[in-house]
Amino acid sequence: MANNQEWWRGAVIYQVYPRSFFDSNNDGIGDLPGVTEKMDYIASLGVDAIWLSPFFTSPMKDFGYDVSDYCDVDPIFGSLVDFDQLIEAAHRHGLKVMIDQVLNHSSDQHPWFAESRKSHDNAKADWYVWSDANADGTVPNNWLSVFGGPAWHWDSRRRQYYLHNFLDSQPDLNFHNPDVVNALLETVEFWLKRGVDGFRLDTANYYYHDLELRNNPPKEHVVEGSIGVRLDNPYAYQLHIYDKSRPENIAFLKKLRHLLDQYPDTTTVGEVGCDFALETMAAYTQGNDKLHMCYSFDLLTHDSSMNHIRKTMETIEASLGDGWPCWSTGNHDVERVATRWGKNHNPVAKSKIYMAMLLTLRGSVCLYQGEELGLPEAELSFDQLVDPFGIAFWPEFKGRDGCRTPIPWKNELLGGFTQSHQPWLPIAKEQRPLAVSVQEGNRHSVLHAYRDFLHVRRNHPELRHGEIEFLYHNDTTLTFLRSYQNKRLYVAINTSHQDIILPVELTLSALTLPEAIQSGYVDGSTVVLPPFSILLAAVLD
Known part of the structure; x- marks a missing residue:
């Protein structure tokens, strides 16, 4: 059995998307006290840890992944006191708590950016990635945003472009500036001192960019359906070798690991999305001096074939060495696995068998809230969407709202998620019959299958280690x-x-x-x- 300092090896981490978990104050938005209130339920699943999606102060342009204060809780989710109480409750139940760290970019409303955009010579002038326009006024290079269009946005105050790999309200921080790195590590330590057990690192391979701003080459073969490829998004047509996954990233990950090593029993899991994700996962987790774990998007595609599973596992195993993987078949950014892989045929049976497959593979596991209920993707109309990604690419891509709708705790109109206030996203009518209260009473439900199999995994170290x-x-x-x-x-x-x-x-x-x-x-x-x-x-x- 791994020692306690390596509790994360083979751990099962339950991802909580707080906005959609449980609304404790009846304002239609889930919150931290709501997570605390449902801690008994989380513990009953048999998982080892919780991963909390962002709850930091934010204008919510990207629902918390645009941070305007790294060291505080947004009032819609509660307060620092509420966070401390959540930590205490989780630890009392024997659960570790990991939080999302969005280090690649901040909100354009962060005080750092507000100062940076004022002039070319202020104290934080180079805390973000700025560049002059080309002679004809066009963008500095051909880099593209994941959310569509150029990855550069013109700022009339500085009369320069700034880089944004995602929304134009999410400017990229300049990791080539050591002051930025130190400031971000201080925010990480702020939460370590409050007792968190680890971090899920959003877009962990995006931190550094090429200082020469060289153009990305075109991708020779663009095949729709392969990892991260949608032909309606021009991002898929480039080989992203200069705007992410840069070699300088390794040095930062070592600094981050050095900090965590000062806080025993803590861990990291990095999200890696790139053309060579499995190789990058191996490089980022080898040597016991960088990240503890990484996960890729390789199991977040539409390919559920066992051919794909074996190829993915053997590819990572061939280069992993002493590194460690983490696997997930669903999260807050992709269509729910019950729909994506189940295709709505035999949904209960398929939810169970894909769960069992995931929990028997080598590595740690992230489970997204609602997977234990076999929830399908919610069907939303265009006027119900709030996700800017989905709105921009409708109707070919319906966005991320369908996997983010609130958890149905009861089979009723508001799903037991909130008492009377309209939820921030609708309670999906196709999900209500799969409510927790319904499945609790059915010994053959997906919920009971998850609990039972997690118990089997916990009792067989062969499956964990x-x-x-x-x-x-x-x-x-x-x-x-x-x-x-x-x-x-x-x-x-x-x-x-x-x-x-x-x-x-x-x-x-x-x-x-x-x-x-x-x-x-x-x-x-x-x-x-x-x-x-x-x-x-x-x-x-």
């Missing part, structure tokens, strides 16, 4: 071994609606799984996998 060796796969079937301290566990997964029979040369003793989970079985020298089932078996030889 073991090595992985793949044995067989086709489009819908995957088998592999997890090995730890002279014990081997055989895992076989069937994600199809057909019975699968596989020959096996190992001597196996099947584990008895809880009734909420469809289990395969061993029949002599074969493994029998009913539709949407998993077999866990101890290897006896």
Whole structure:
């Protein structure tokens, strides 16, 4: 078993999107006291930690990912006292607390930016990435924003362009300035001193840019459906080698790790999105001197085939060394996995089997709130959208609102999320029958399957810490071994609606799984996998 300082190895981290979790004060927006009020529920799942999406002071142009004060709580979410009470309640339940750190950019309403844009020679003049226009007034280079259009915005006060990889209200901080790095590390330490156990690092490979501002080359082959590629967004047509994933990033990650090492038992998980994400994950987590964990978007695509799963796992394993991965099939930025992978066919069975697959792979795991209920993507009309990303690309891309609608606690109009106030996003009618109160009473529900399987994972260190060796796969079937301290566990997964029979040369003793989970079985020298089932078996030889 990993020691307590490495509690994060094999940990299951539950992502809470506070706006949509539980509204404690009936204003239609979820808040920190709401999270505290539901701490018993979170603990009952059997997870190890909570990841809180941003709750910092913000104008909410990007719903908290545009920070105007890194060291305070936005009043819509509560106060620092509320945060301290949340930490205390989580720790009392044996849960670690990780918070989102949005270090790449701030809000354009942050005092740092307000000063920076005043002139070319003020104390914070180069705290952001500024550049003169080309001779003809055009943008400095061809870099593009993830949210569409040029990654440069003209500021009439400085008469220069500033860089923004996301919204133009989210100017990029200049990490080449050591004062910026020191200031950001101070904000990180502010929360460490308040007792947080770690950080999820938003866009962790975006921090540095090329000082020469060289143009990105075109991508030779643009294939829709591959990781992060949508042909309606020009961002997909570039190879992003100068605007992110720069080699200078490594030195900053080492400084960040040095700070965390002064606070025992703390950890980091970095979000990595780029063309070479798996290799970047390996580089960022190797050597025990940078990030503890990283996750990529490789399991956040529409490809749910076991071919893709095996290829992804073997690619990272080949270069990982002593690094450590973290995997997620859903978060606040992508279509819910029950819709994306389930395609609304056999939704309960598919939610269970993809959960079981995720929880048996090597690495730590992030679970997004609502996955434990098998929630589908909410269907919203254009007039219900609030996400600027979705509004800009409608109707080809419907944005991120569909995965951010409030959690249904009860099967009623307001979902038990709030008492009477209209929620900030609608309570999805297709999600209400999957409410927590409904699933609590159904022993075969997705909720009970999650709880049961998380208990199985917790009691089998092979699944939390073991090595992985793949044995067989086709489009819908995957088998592999997890090995730890002279014990081997055989895992076989069937994600199809057909019975699968596989020959096996190992001597196996099947584990008895809880009734909420469809289990395969061993029949002599074969493994029998009913539709949407998993077999866990101890290897006896």
